[in-house]
Structure formats: C-alpha cells, structure tokens
Amino acid sequence: MAAAEIPSLAAKVRALEAGSHVVAAVFLGESAAYALGEGEVLLADGSKRTQAHAGAILDAASDGSRLFTSGDDGKLVATNAEGATEVLVDGMGKWIDHLALGPDGALAWSVGKTAHARTKKGDRSLELPSSVGGLAFAPKGLRLAITHYNGATLWFPNAPEAKPEILVWKGSHLSVLFSADGRFLISSMQEPALHGWRVADGHHMRMTGYPARVRSLAFTADGKWLASSGANEVILWPFGSKDGPTGKEPRMIGRQQARVAILVCHPKQEVIAAGYADGLLLLLRLADGAAILVRQPEGGAVSALGWRADGQALAFGTEDGKAGVLAL
Amino acid sequence: MSEKIPVTVLTGYLGAGKTTLLNRILSEPHGKKFAVIVNEFGEIGIDNELVVGADEEVFEMNNGCVCCTVRGDLIRIIDGLLKRRGRFDGILVETTGLADPAPVAQTFFMDDNVGDKTALDAVVTVADAKWLKDRLKDAPEAKNQIAFADVILLNKTDLVTPEELREVELRIRAINPFARVHRTERCAVPLEWVLGQGAFDLERILAIEPEFLDSDLHTHDEEVQSIALSSEPPLDPDKFFPWIQELVAKEGPKILRSKGILSFKNDPQRFVFQGVHMVLDGDHQRTWKPGEKRESRLVFIGRDLDEAALRKGFAACAA
Incomplete structure (x- = not known):
C-alpha cells in the first residue's frame, strides 16, 4: 500500500526541529525528550535544550524519569526533565559506545573491550575478548549480557566469584536483548541475521533471510513475537512456545518501498511503530498488519522512536534532525 | 538523502611516511574538514576534534569464506561519526604498517549502513623508495599494500639514485600496473592526487589501459x-x-583486486565491475559510444593466479 492511501494520524503529530541527528526519543514523565548527535538533550517536548556532551551522543536509555546518554567525549550523563545534568561516568575521553539500564537502578556501559557495571554494591568491570557490540540486563537478578565477536557473555557483576558464562556462536554480535521473561537472549549479527540462545540450556536459534543487517529489534508487549528491522517490512519471529522460533516461519507486516530502519512495540497493545529509511513512520497492528500513517516519507531515515509508558504518545526523530510527538 | 561521505584509506609499511601524509592533508588550507581514524594517538600534530583511535579488529563474516573479513571497529566508529555528519567532509582511515588493506576496503561493501552513507574513495599507499625493495622480499604486508593500492606515493625519492628509483618503480609496476604512482619527497603532492580519486566508483572506471597489458617493460x-x-x-x-x-x-x-569493463551481446550498455577478494560490485555504466571499440577487458591482481585457467575460462564466456 502506498503511503498516500493509508489512513492518517499525521494531524495529531506535533513536529519540532531537533537540529541534528536524533539518537534517542524517550518520555520523561509526560513529556518527550530527545538525545541528539551534537551532544544536546532536548526536553519538555522540545521547548528546552541542554548541552549534555561535548561531542556526539552515541547511545541513550531512559528509566522514565532521567535520560542517560553516553558520548564520544567519554562521559555518561543523566539528564532529568528539568534539564539538570549529572555526570555519572568520566571515561577520560574514550568513547562510551553502549549503555544499558537494569533492575534496581543498575547501570552498565562499555568502552572498547571493557564492560562496566554500577550497582548498589559499587563499580565492577570485565574485559572481553573483543570490542563490546551491545549490552542488556536480564529482567531479573542483575545479570548482564555482553555481545562481542564469536558470542555473548553473561556476567553477574555482583558475584565476582562466579565465572562469566560464554554463549558461543561464530561471527560478530552487535545489539542484544532478553525476552521479558528472561528465557531467551537475542543478538543481531554483523551478517544479516539474528541469533538466539535459550538461556537455560544454550539451545541455538538462527533467524536468517534478511536482505540487510538488523539494527532494531524488540519484543511485543505479550512477549509472543520478536519484531525486527532489516527488510522492507517488519519481520516477526514467533516466541510463544518454549522452543522459540525453531522450525517456524516468521510473519511479515508493513511492507513498503524503503527498509524498516527502527521499530518499537507498544507497551500494552499489539501495535508496532515502524520507522523507515525514507522517513516514513507507520503504526502497524499485529493482528492483521493494518497500517496507520504517522509521518509521510521525507528527508532522512527515522532514527529514534519511543512510546510513553501509558502508550498514549509516541516520540520520534530522524537522522536529519526532525522530530515530533504523536498524541493519541 | 545527501551525498555519500568519501573515505580515503592510507596504508604503507612502517616508516614509509603515512603520518607525514596525514599531517599534510590535515594542515593544508583546502577548506575541508576531515574525521580521522588513526591507529595510534599522538602522531597527529594538528588539532582536530574528530580524531578517533581504532582497534584494528578484523572480523570474519559468518558465511564460510575466510577472505570475507571486515573491520568491526571501523563499522562501530563510522556509525558514531555519522551522528555528526555535518561536521566533516571526508573520513581518513590510517592503518597500521602491518595491516592488510582488504578488510578495510571490504567493510565499505559488506556493511550496508557504512556502504549506504560512505563511499571508499581510494586506497593510498605510501612506499619508501629506499626500503620498499627489501620489504617486498621479507614482508608480505608490504606487498599486499602495493597490490591493493589505487594511488601509490613513492616517497623519500631524495634518498635514492635515479637508477634505484627506476628499479623500485618497476617492482611496483610488476605487482600493480594500474595504480597511479607519484614520486614524492616528504609526501609533498597536490592533494587532488590523493583525495577525490573515485577509485571504487563504477562511474569512474573509464579505461583499463592496454599498454600495461602487453608490454614487457616490467619484470614479473x-x-x-x-x-x-x-x-x-x-x-x-x-x-x-x-x-x-x-x-x-x-x-x-588469492584475488586481491579485480576490475572489468564488459561488452555483452545484444546489450547497448557497457557493464563495469570491480571486486575485492570475493566481494563483487557491478552495474551498467553507460551506453557504448558510436565508434567506440566494444572490447571487454578484465584485470586481476592476486597471488599465485593460474593465468592459463583464467584465459581459458574467460574465452569460454564469448557469446
């Protein structure tokens, strides 16, 4: 279906000029906040700006009250809705490539081959065999998954006596996430493929067939589907059974001219927001693939998406510095 | 959306003069800004906020081919740099003296995000006129860097006699007859000989010069x-x-580089391709001009290539 024929919510979008590459779009309380490529954080639906970093923001995450950003200035900074910033980590200029937030206020970040974790018990670090590709905390138990070349390492930062467990799979592993029940760990690879492990026994799940590298992946609210980019449509792998997608075919929804660049799943309903490489932004209903237009294709790729916790608003941003909020 | 950012890869064996060239590019008043990916900090004498240290992490792609390698650190660094893409006009990648240029070049073909937003412009190799001959004997890396180059700066020419210079140039030509070779002292060249080469641009594969092909001027x-x-x-x-x-x-x-201009039967357009190891990139380029000689030409630079088998295989492709 061409974008012009799709029912539209574009009238409910409040657009704003972010000014540079939007790295992340989140909600701090009720209002949208954006992390930008030039080191700024944009707050209060875009009405307030603060310089959080002296260089690019490389990664960002939010706990709902603060926006955590890591930069090529070697700092990890938390910014609240009022614009107050706090430097949590100063890595002496070395790029902080990735960060992740965990249960109980845990924070993890990586600098090259070193993963760091900060918990209530203090700071710990772990050297990996190669550069860290991604970080994700398990939903429970302060366990950190760290991807790297030839696999992922599972580490309990609060239990230094426990040897980190290594899940091996040949190739370079990048972004990583756990299923909401913690049973599965999924990584996106340098090849156009995903790899999954069942955490309990290391059972492998290969998810292949993508035309391009998968840069965005997320589980649906009920945990039954893993949604992924990497094609001109959203690829959905079934995770409803104990074997995950092993031996099953994926579903596809939202086919368009351009590739899916980024996606996020609605926090409550079976709806996915999918941003495309041509700037198109759609809401897609899982049940039947029905699409609603949020933004017409224009300019650069959609590079950031975030739902408000109540699912009633969606913030977005693009590579060429456009941003906006959809209020439902 | 916007134009692809050109990337120039600077290689060269230890001590050949890579850093001199890098500093020259950064300091000359050309009005262009570069992001620089270096293997060692502290070498660059010029203030530049966009200098990033590389880790030289070579990753094999998980596809069963040992030569399909990419530089994982470059993918990560370029992803980061692209968040500030308005800040620079080009990217310079300096490799270590012992680096194989192939994984660097392949990164630009095998990673879709890097390939969509940046374009490899040329591999520029700095060679030491005095010591290259010895290095070609004892260092396979030095030979790879010459074989791989689009542009070769034969540097430190003031340290050798004209006879020695001619000899080393012939050695270079024997390995790689297609690169543009410039004789330099302290890497003093006009920057337009190094930057903006479009060596990997299919549109710019204009000719494969026949005089290299037949003449015996070079020792093999x-x-x-x-x-x-x-x-x-x-x-x-x-x-x-x-x-x-x-x-x-x-x-x-075994195949380091390949290039071709092809004439297919019943096809009014010329087809061009180029490759790095097993990665090939090809497309129709333009319509053959009236009166233009419709000849197919193909070049391979590699190690221990079986010339007879290549000739036979290619001859069997005639329509």
Missing part, C-alpha cells in the same frame, strides 16, 4: 602478479556471471 613479480584479459567478441552474460562468481568463490582468497 614471482608471487603477486596482475593478469589482464581481453575479448573482442561480445560476452554471453549467462556464461560470464556464473564463471566470475564461481571464480571468486573458489579463488577469492
């Missing part, structure tokens, strides 16, 4: 050689593509 290198093939009869694409794909799949590790 015993290990790395170039082989040029040509065919006047037009080719059958249904024969050529299976042949070249099987060739690079089997012989990819």
Whole structure:
C-alpha cells in the first residue's frame, strides 16, 4: 500500500526541529525528550535544550524519569526533565559506545573491550575478548549480557566469584536483548541475521533471510513475537512456545518501498511503530498488519522512536534532525 | 538523502611516511574538514576534534569464506561519526604498517549502513623508495599494500639514485600496473592526487589501459602478479556471471583486486565491475559510444593466479 492511501494520524503529530541527528526519543514523565548527535538533550517536548556532551551522543536509555546518554567525549550523563545534568561516568575521553539500564537502578556501559557495571554494591568491570557490540540486563537478578565477536557473555557483576558464562556462536554480535521473561537472549549479527540462545540450556536459534543487517529489534508487549528491522517490512519471529522460533516461519507486516530502519512495540497493545529509511513512520497492528500513517516519507531515515509508558504518545526523530510527538 | 561521505584509506609499511601524509592533508588550507581514524594517538600534530583511535579488529563474516573479513571497529566508529555528519567532509582511515588493506576496503561493501552513507574513495599507499625493495622480499604486508593500492606515493625519492628509483618503480609496476604512482619527497603532492580519486566508483572506471597489458617493460613479480584479459567478441552474460562468481568463490582468497569493463551481446550498455577478494560490485555504466571499440577487458591482481585457467575460462564466456 502506498503511503498516500493509508489512513492518517499525521494531524495529531506535533513536529519540532531537533537540529541534528536524533539518537534517542524517550518520555520523561509526560513529556518527550530527545538525545541528539551534537551532544544536546532536548526536553519538555522540545521547548528546552541542554548541552549534555561535548561531542556526539552515541547511545541513550531512559528509566522514565532521567535520560542517560553516553558520548564520544567519554562521559555518561543523566539528564532529568528539568534539564539538570549529572555526570555519572568520566571515561577520560574514550568513547562510551553502549549503555544499558537494569533492575534496581543498575547501570552498565562499555568502552572498547571493557564492560562496566554500577550497582548498589559499587563499580565492577570485565574485559572481553573483543570490542563490546551491545549490552542488556536480564529482567531479573542483575545479570548482564555482553555481545562481542564469536558470542555473548553473561556476567553477574555482583558475584565476582562466579565465572562469566560464554554463549558461543561464530561471527560478530552487535545489539542484544532478553525476552521479558528472561528465557531467551537475542543478538543481531554483523551478517544479516539474528541469533538466539535459550538461556537455560544454550539451545541455538538462527533467524536468517534478511536482505540487510538488523539494527532494531524488540519484543511485543505479550512477549509472543520478536519484531525486527532489516527488510522492507517488519519481520516477526514467533516466541510463544518454549522452543522459540525453531522450525517456524516468521510473519511479515508493513511492507513498503524503503527498509524498516527502527521499530518499537507498544507497551500494552499489539501495535508496532515502524520507522523507515525514507522517513516514513507507520503504526502497524499485529493482528492483521493494518497500517496507520504517522509521518509521510521525507528527508532522512527515522532514527529514534519511543512510546510513553501509558502508550498514549509516541516520540520520534530522524537522522536529519526532525522530530515530533504523536498524541493519541 | 545527501551525498555519500568519501573515505580515503592510507596504508604503507612502517616508516614509509603515512603520518607525514596525514599531517599534510590535515594542515593544508583546502577548506575541508576531515574525521580521522588513526591507529595510534599522538602522531597527529594538528588539532582536530574528530580524531578517533581504532582497534584494528578484523572480523570474519559468518558465511564460510575466510577472505570475507571486515573491520568491526571501523563499522562501530563510522556509525558514531555519522551522528555528526555535518561536521566533516571526508573520513581518513590510517592503518597500521602491518595491516592488510582488504578488510578495510571490504567493510565499505559488506556493511550496508557504512556502504549506504560512505563511499571508499581510494586506497593510498605510501612506499619508501629506499626500503620498499627489501620489504617486498621479507614482508608480505608490504606487498599486499602495493597490490591493493589505487594511488601509490613513492616517497623519500631524495634518498635514492635515479637508477634505484627506476628499479623500485618497476617492482611496483610488476605487482600493480594500474595504480597511479607519484614520486614524492616528504609526501609533498597536490592533494587532488590523493583525495577525490573515485577509485571504487563504477562511474569512474573509464579505461583499463592496454599498454600495461602487453608490454614487457616490467619484470614479473614471482608471487603477486596482475593478469589482464581481453575479448573482442561480445560476452554471453549467462556464461560470464556464473564463471566470475564461481571464480571468486573458489579463488577469492588469492584475488586481491579485480576490475572489468564488459561488452555483452545484444546489450547497448557497457557493464563495469570491480571486486575485492570475493566481494563483487557491478552495474551498467553507460551506453557504448558510436565508434567506440566494444572490447571487454578484465584485470586481476592476486597471488599465485593460474593465468592459463583464467584465459581459458574467460574465452569460454564469448557469446
């Protein structure tokens, strides 16, 4: 279906000029906040700006009250809705490539081959065999998954006596996430493929067939589907059974001219927001693939998406510095 | 959306003068800004906020081919740099003296995000006129860097006699007859000889000069050689593509670079391609001009290539 024929919510979008590459779009309380490529954080639906970093923001995450950003200035900074910033980590200029937030206020970040974790018990670090590709905390138990070349390492930062467990799979592993029940760990690879492990026994799940590298992946609210980019449509792998997608075919929804660049799943309903490489932004209903237009294709790729916790608003941003909020 | 950012890769054996060239590019008043990816901090004498240290992490792609390697650190660094893409006009990648240029070049073809937003402009190799001959004997990396280059700066020419210079140039030509070779002292060259080369741009594969192909002016290198093939009869694409794909799949590790301009039967357009090991990139370029000689030309630079088998295989692709 061409974008012009799709029912539209574009009238409910409040657009704003972010000014540079939007790295992340989140909600701090009720209002949208954006992390930008030039080191700024944009707050209060875009009405307030603060310089959080002296260089690019490389990664960002939010706990709902603060926006955590890591930069090529070697700092990890938390910014609240009022614009107050706090430097949590100063890595002496070395790029902080990735960060992740965990249960109980845990924070993890990586600098090259070193993963760091900060918990209530203090700071710990772990050297990996190669550069860290991604970080994700398990939903429970302060366990950190760290991807790297030839696999992922599972580490309990609060239990230094426990040897980190290594899940091996040949190739370079990048972004990583756990299923909401913690049973599965999924990584996106340098090849156009995903790899999954069942955490309990290391059972492998290969998810292949993508035309391009998968840069965005997320589980649906009920945990039954893993949604992924990497094609001109959203690829959905079934995770409803104990074997995950092993031996099953994926579903596809939202086919368009351009590739899916980024996606996020609605926090409550079976709806996915999918941003495309041509700037198109759609809401897609899982049940039947029905699409609603949020933004017409224009300019650069959609590079950031975030739902408000109540699912009633969606913030977005693009590579060429456009941003906006959809209020439902 | 916007133009691809050009990337220049600077290689060269230890002490050849890479850092001199890098500093020259950064300090000359050309009005361009560069992001620089270096292997060692502290070498650059110029203030530049966009200098990033590389880790030289070479990753094999998980596809069963040992030569399909990419530089994982470059993918990560370029992803980061692209968040500030308005800040620079080009990217310079300096490799270590012992680096193989292939994974660097392949990164630009094998990673879709890097390939969508940046374009490899040229591999520039700085060679030491005095010591290159010795390094070609004892350092396979030095030979790879010459074989791989689009532009070679034969540097420190003030330290050798004209005879020695000619000899080393012949050695370079024996390994790589297609690179542009410039004689320099302290890497003093006009920057337009180094930047904006479009060496990997299919649009700019204009000619494969026949004089290199037949003349005996060069001594053949015993290990790395170039082989040029040509065919006047037009080719059958249904024969050529299976042949070249099987060739690079089997012989990819030995083939460092390949380039071709092809004339297919019943096809008014010329087809151009180029490759790095087993990665091939090709497309129709333009319509053959009236009166233009419709000849197919193909060049391979590689190690221990089987010339007779290549000639036979290519000849069998005629329509």
